Amino acid sequence: xxxxxxxxxxxxxxxxxxxxxxALRLFARQGFDATTVEDIAAEVEVSxxxxxxxxxxxxxxxxxxxxxxxxxxxAALRDRPSDEPxxxxxxxxxxxxxxxxxxxxxxxxxxxxxxxxxxxxxxHSLGLQAAWVSALAAEVGRRLGxxxxxxxxxxxxxxxxxxxxxxxxxxFATQGRAHLPDLVDQAFATLSTGLAELPAPRARPxxxxxxxxxxx
Amino acid sequence: xxxxxxxxxxxxxxxxxxxxxxALRLFARQGFDATTVEDIAAEVEVSxxxxxxxxxxxxxxxxxxxxxxxxxxxAALRDRPSDEPxxxxxxxxxxxxxxxxxxxxxxxxxxxxxxxxxxxxxxHSLGLQAAWVSALAAEVGRRLGxxxxxxxxxxxxxxxxxxxxxxxxxxFATQGRAHLPDLVDQAFATLSTGLAELPAPRARPxxxxxxxxxxx
DNA sequence: TGGCAAATGACAGTTGATGTCAGTATGCTA
DNA sequence: TAGCATACTGACATCAACTGTCATTTGCCA
Numbered sequence: 001x002x003x004x005x006x007x008x009x010x011x012x013x014x015x016x017x018x019x020x021x022x023a024l025r026l027f028a029r030q031g032f033d034a035t036t037v038e039d040i041a042a043e044v045e046v047s048x049x050x051x052x053x054x055x056x057x058x059x060x061x062x063x064x065x066x067x068x069x070x071x072x073x074x075a076a077l078r079d080r081p082s083d084e085p086x087x088x089x090x091x092x093x094x095x096x097x098x099x100x101x102x103x104x105x106x107x108x109x110x111x112x113x114x115x116x117x118x119x120x121x122x123x124h125s126l127g128l129q130a131a132w133v134s135a136l137a138a139e140v141g142r143r144l145g146x147x148x149x150x151x152x153x154x155x156x157x158x159x160x161x162x163x164x165x166x167x168x169x170x171x172f173a174t175q176g177r178a179h180l181p182d183l184v185d186q187a188f189a190t191l192s193t194g195l196a197e198l199p200a201p202r203a204r205p206x207x208x209x210x211x212x213x214x215x216x
Numbered sequence: 217x218x219x220x221x222x223x224x225x226x227x228x229x230x231x232x233x234x235x236x237x238x239a240l241r242l243f244a245r246q247g248f249d250a251t252t253v254e255d256i257a258a259e260v261e262v263s264x265x266x267x268x269x270x271x272x273x274x275x276x277x278x279x280x281x282x283x284x285x286x287x288x289x290x291a292a293l294r295d296r297p298s299d300e301p302x303x304x305x306x307x308x309x310x311x312x313x314x315x316x317x318x319x320x321x322x323x324x325x326x327x328x329x330x331x332x333x334x335x336x337x338x339x340h341s342l343g344l345q346a347a348w349v350s351a352l353a354a355e356v357g358r359r360l361g362x363x364x365x366x367x368x369x370x371x372x373x374x375x376x377x378x379x380x381x382x383x384x385x386x387x388f389a390t391q392g393r394a395h396l397p398d399l400v401d402q403a404f405a406t407l408s409t410g411l412a413e414l415p416a417p418r419a420r421p422x423x424x425x426x427x428x429x430x431x432x
Numbered sequence: 433t434g435g436c437a438a439a440t441g442a443c444a445g446t447t448g449a450t451g452t453c454a455g456t457a458t459g460c461t462a
Numbered sequence: 463t464a465g466c467a468t469a470c471t472g473a474c475a476t477c478a479a480c481t482g483t484c485a486t487t488t489g490c491c492a
Contacts, residue, residue: 011458012470037448047472052449122346127339149389154382155403162374170367187371224438224489231439252478263441268480 016054018044023061028110032058032118059124062111065104066128070135073097077139086143090136090160091188097164098180105176112172133157163187232270234260239277244326248274248334275340278327281320282344286351289313293355302359306352306376307404313380314396321392328388349373379403 022043026035037058041048055061076093084092101108115122134148136157141148148154167183221229238259242251253274257264271277292309300308317324331338350364352373357364364370383399 036446048448049450049473050471053470056449058448119343123339123343126342126345127335129342130338149386151382151386151399151402152406154385155378155406158378158382159375159407162371162378166367166370166374169370170365173365183367186367190368190371191375222490227489228439253480254478264479265442265481266440269439272480274479 015044015046015050019046019051019054020061020064023058024107024110027062027114032062032114032121057124059121062114062121063125063128065107065111066125069097069100070132072100073132074135074139077136082143086140086156087160087188087192089143090140090156091163091184091192094160094164094188095181095184098167098184101168101171101180102176109172109176129161132161136160159191163191231260231262231266235262235267235270236277236280240323240326243278243330248278248330248337273340275337278330278337279341279344281323281327282341285313285316286348288316289348290351290355293352298359302356302372303376303404303408305359306356306372307379307400307408310376310380310404311397311400314383314400317384317387317396318392325388325392345377348377352377375407376404379407 019040023035023040026039026043037048037051040061041051073093073096076096077089080089080092111125115125133154137153138148140156141150141153144153144156146153163184164187167180167187170183171178171180235256239251239256242255242259253264253267256277257267267277289309289312292312293305296305296308327341331341349370353369354364356372357366357369360369360372362369379400380403383396383403386399387394387396
């Protein structure tokens with residue numbers, strides 16, 4: 001409603017931003033568990049109580065990108081023509097999100113590193129996936145003309161996110177040397193055409209029959 | 217090789233079982249957050265410290281089925297003939313796990329109810345999914361003759377689990393009125409043959425619009 | 433039966449997270 | 463511009479999940 005942000009609003013954003021930056025810095029230096037909320041608050045010269053007014057938990061401070069990425073996916077999907085086949089539309093939307101991943105790769109790599117060495121963080125992060133599934137299933141259901149609680153929309157949503165996540169896993173594992181949007185393309189190509197045809201190896205492992213390793 | 221479990225072992229199993237039962241009972245009655253570890257321990261007449269010797273966290277006491285179900289899936293998959301196409305093999309294995317779900321449905325329904333009303337529990341539970349993905353990807357990689365860290369094995373694993381999870385979601389949503397193995401069959405059928413063909417309300421030229429006989 | 437190792441209880445301490453309350457800065461309104 | 467209501471903040475108190483330590487108990491086995 002009000003155009004001018006106002007000093008109060010600006011201060012809040014600044015404090016929030018400072019907390020994020022300080023947390024990232026401390027986590028990167030000394031790990032997640034070894035960093036207390038008191039440390040972070042002290043770094044920003046704020047009381048620990050205030051930290052929890054900005055973030056519901058110590059974990060949350062690391063996951064601020066999540067919501068933006070999710071909204072980006074939904075927006076990108078809504079931008080696709082409504083008569084486009086569902087898998088193609090999602091593929092396009094996911095590729096846009098993947099490009100966004102590349103833009104903030106440094107931050108994501110740090111978060112990923114912390115996640116792998118801190119089980120509680122991993123749980124917390126994966127917990128957010130449920131929100132992705134629900135949001136995506138709702139949009140898929142809309143496009144398919146089905147209730148989002150039906151099997152097909154939920155399956156499509158989960159399968160599409162599987163593409164994003166498996167691509168991201170490989171991306172992280174290769175230190176980002178692979179190009180994430182390319183990996184996403186590979187994943188969707190495999191999903192849409194090759195999944196049922198992936199053969200068991202006739203011969204001994206070592207001769208890879210026809211791996212889906214090539215770009216489409 | 218020793219058949220006799222011994223009194224000490226039996227007591228340990230008994231204590232563990234008692235803790236599980238007491239926790240389930242208290243959680244069902246008064247919710248997860250409102251139940252303290254001290255409550256549970258008192259119910260079994262054991263010190264709170266002992267609780268944490270059996271379970272790494274309060275959440276863990278609810279997730280003892282998880283490992284058994286996961287091992288069941290892997291065992292079922294290993295039982296499939298090694299030249300069976302991968303998706304078919306996984307389908308068969310997942311159906312067996314689904315049947316197991318049906319057997320312990322009461323417990324699963326309780327856990328599911330608690331999960332939906334307790335975010336921290338949901339996170340914790342979803343965190344275990346990573347273990348499913350890794351374990352399944354390892355087996356898939358073995359069958360495909362690929363490294364489990366490659367894109368294809370991870371994608372196949374995630375996609376297959378998407379079938380199980382979306383089916384389970386519908387199962388829970390319908391209070392278990394639908395038969396889970398049937399839902400799993402539907403999901404795999406959609407995944408292997410129908411995903412790319414799921415039309416938008418109006419399919420784009422080049423893709424033959426499919427009369428919605430697949431609706432089932 | 434006596435000694436060993438495992439299991440347990442008791443206790444103190446750390447940390448994340450939340451409620452309360454009073455002081456203060458901000459933005460709105462007269 | 464003055465003043466008031468609101469929202470933000472810090473200090474303090476409290477709770478519960480966990481963890482380390484050590485003495486005690488209990489099953490096990492020679």
